[in-house]
Structures are given as structure tokens and as C-alpha cells.
Amino acid sequence: MNKVRFELTELPYPTLARFGLTQEMIEDLPMRVLDELCDGRYSPVLPVRVEDEKGETVESRTRLAFIRRDDGQPDVVFYPVLKSSPLERYDEAQQKQLLAGKAILADVELADGRHSKAFVQIDPETKQVMSVPTPIIGRNLQVLAEELHLGPTEINGLQHGEPLTLAMDNEPVTVGIDLQTKTGIRFCSGDEQKWREQTKRKWDKYTFGVYGCWVMGDDGNLDYVPEEEYTEELWNEQKKSGERNRAAAMHK
Template identity: 80%
Template sequence: MKKERFEFNELPYPALARFGLTREMVEDLPMRALEEIGQGGYSPVLPVRVTDENGEVIESRSRFAFIRMDSGAVDVVFYPALKSSPLEHYDEAQQKQLLGGKAIIADVEMADGRHSKAFVQIDEGTKQVMYVPTPIIARNLKVLAEVMHLGTVEVNGMQHGDPLTVVVDGEPVTVGIDLHAKTGIRFCAGDAQKWEEQPKREWDKYTFGCYGCWMMDDDGNLDYVPEEEYTEELWNEQKKSGERNRATALHK
């Protein structure tokens, strides 16, 4: 799907609301998440709630992304969290690499039914299998190789899922293929271990917005609390957050 810029006044908030995501909840996401969504990227893994044909409310978690229809209207596509990744199309060695968080090259079935080579990786947040056609990442790798003066052996290593550490201005920098990144290539200041450990999405325990707060539990799950439901603990945390922000502003 083609990525493009989406303005927030054209987003399908009624469609999101049917899945338990109100406009207030979306607008209270951190700015970095809103920028990602507005550029056609994926949302964080968020709680969703739907009512089935029997009237039962089902709670789950999902990412979403916006697409532009032929009519010019904006619609939303959900990427639900799965209990396990569908890896039956990959051999044992490939499954081991994928479950280890690496991106691999494999044959995949495209949306039009054709089979083609693609970089494949598991989204840790949803356990969905992501893929990007190899020419797209290969093009970005070619540009990277020219800029960083990398050889064929080094590029091949990255194509096989191994991050590469180089020295820039006397400091180690590690680069590798990661389909979570906008270009499919992620940089990290530090060695390969730092690159492996670098979080894909950085969240505080409390993220306060205009209408409520996104809270992250010990397992990394996000849940939303509207301001009218704040506990004394949340009011205290909001006060501390405001004081930290003021102190940061004064020191700039």
C-alpha cells in the first residue's frame, strides 16, 4: 500500500470509535506516534473493543494504519495481535531466525497472489509477519553502502539478518535491517548488543494528554484512562509530570 500524508481532520474517527478508539484517545498519543500514523505508518499496539453478533463485547489489541481509497476518502486497516506467528510457510532454520527477531529473505505470496522474494520479519507487538519486497530494501541498502563505503560482504551480512557495527568519529554505530523502521534500516549508537536491545517503541509508564492518560503495564501493554476516571495516584503522577516538563523547559 502506498504511504502518504494524512491530515487529522480527515481521519475516519467514527470507524475507529466502533473499535473502542475515540478521537480523544488517538489525539492523546505521543507526538512521535501521531507523526508515524500521519505518514501512513502503523500505530502502537492499542486496546480495541468490538461487539460480536451475539452482543458480547470482545476486548483485544491491535495496531492500525490509514489508507486512502480511490475516492480520496481515508479508511482504516487493523493488524490484530495474534497468539502466535503463522510460520508454517518457513523452514526450521528460517523460523528460528524469525523468532529471534531477525529479518530474513524468503519467498512470500503477495497481495495479488504472485510469489516473490521479500524481507520478512515478525512484529513483536502483534506477532504478525511483516514483509517488504526485496527491491525496496535493496535500494536503500545500496544508498547506505555508498554513503558508508560498505563492501559486498558487509551488505550481504545485513541481508542475512546480521547487524553491522562500524566506527564513526571514534564511536561505534550499528546498522541493520529492521522492517519497523521507515526505511527498513535501523541505526543505533553502540555495538550489536545495543542494537538488539534498542526498544522499537519507547514509552513512559504514564503518557498524559489533553483528555486522559495512556498507561503502560509491566508487560508493555497500553491502556487508556480518561481524565474523569483519574485516581489520586494518577493526579499525583500528572502533577509530577508537569513539574518535570517545566524544569526541562527552564533548562533549555
């Protein structure tokens, strides 16, 4: 089951609806998020709800990603928020590094039972353990090393989860492995502390779509409000958003 490009029209909306995610909710996500989903990448942490065996509604939060099955049909895989990360397969030193937010090199078991080297890291929002095959990140690190003229010591540090701070145009810039990003490598203006603080994707408090609005709460969680349930506050925010967009268009 390989990750490939998807079209919005072919996404498995009936399956998503069973988990409380309607087509309108998905289409109202920001375009950058939709592009990432159609590239087979992880979604932000979204709210889901299902009925348990007693018929009661259970609410949870999860990332999701689309895959293409062997028969060519699109499907969805969920990566729910966990209470703690499953780290029993890693030794004590590796667990310490992972819990500190660092990427490590480790042996992972593939779907067919074989073992392979991969970069491993904990997703701070779901506590899921992510892994990416070594050659993919290794190639990107090689390109990075050539562009920035990095030596073996600096690359070795990056491979072992240590962000690297450089001076560019007399300003500090930090780079490190982040498996949530498209290339597996993330840049940040500032020092290592700034780099570590920028692990969560940035969202506006209100993200208005065609059918409703994604609202980010004080706890950083996203929830969806359909237009028919807008409060006076949301109507006012939508008006302000429209005015800002019109002003921005006039100044282009």
C-alpha cells in the same frame, strides 16, 4: 490502496470508535506517533474492544495503520496480536531465522496474486509477519553502503538479517534491518545485543494528553485513562509532568 499522507481531521474516527478507540484517545497519542500514523505507518500496540455475536465485550490488542481506498476515502487496517506467527509458507531454515528476530529475503504473494521478492520479518510485539518490497530496502542499503564504505560481504550479511557492528569515533554502533522503522534500517549505540534489545518503542510510564493519559503497565502494554477517571496517583503525576515541562521550557 496506497499508503499516502493523511490529515488528523480526516481519519476514520467512527470506524475506530467501533473498536473502542475514540478520537480523544487517538489525539492524545504522542506527536511522533501521530506523525507516523499520518504517514501511513503502523501504530504502537493499542487496546481495542468489540462486541461479539452474543453482545459480550471482547478485549484485544492490535497495531493499526491508515490506508486510502480506491475512492480516495481513508480507512483503517488492523494487525492484531497473534498467539504465534503464521510461518507455514517458509522453509525450516527461514522459519528458524525469523523466529530468531532476523529479516530474511523471501518470495511473497502480492494482493493481485503475483509473487515478488521482499524482506520479511516478525513483529516481536504482535507476532505478525511484516514484509517490505526488496527494492525499497535495497536502495536504503545502497545509500548506507556508500556512506559507511561497506563492502559486499557486509551488505550481504545485512541482507540476510545479521546486524553489523562498526566503530564510530571509537564507540561501537550497530546497524541492521528493522521493518518497523521508517527506512527499514535501524542504528543503535552499542553492540549487537544492545541492538536486539531495542526492538520495542520506548514509552514513558505516563503520557498525558488533552483529554486523558496513556499509561504503560509493568508488562509493557498501553492503556488509556480519561481525565474523569484519574486516580490521585495520576493527578500527582500530571502535576509533576507539568512542572517538568515548565522547567524545561525555562531552560531553552
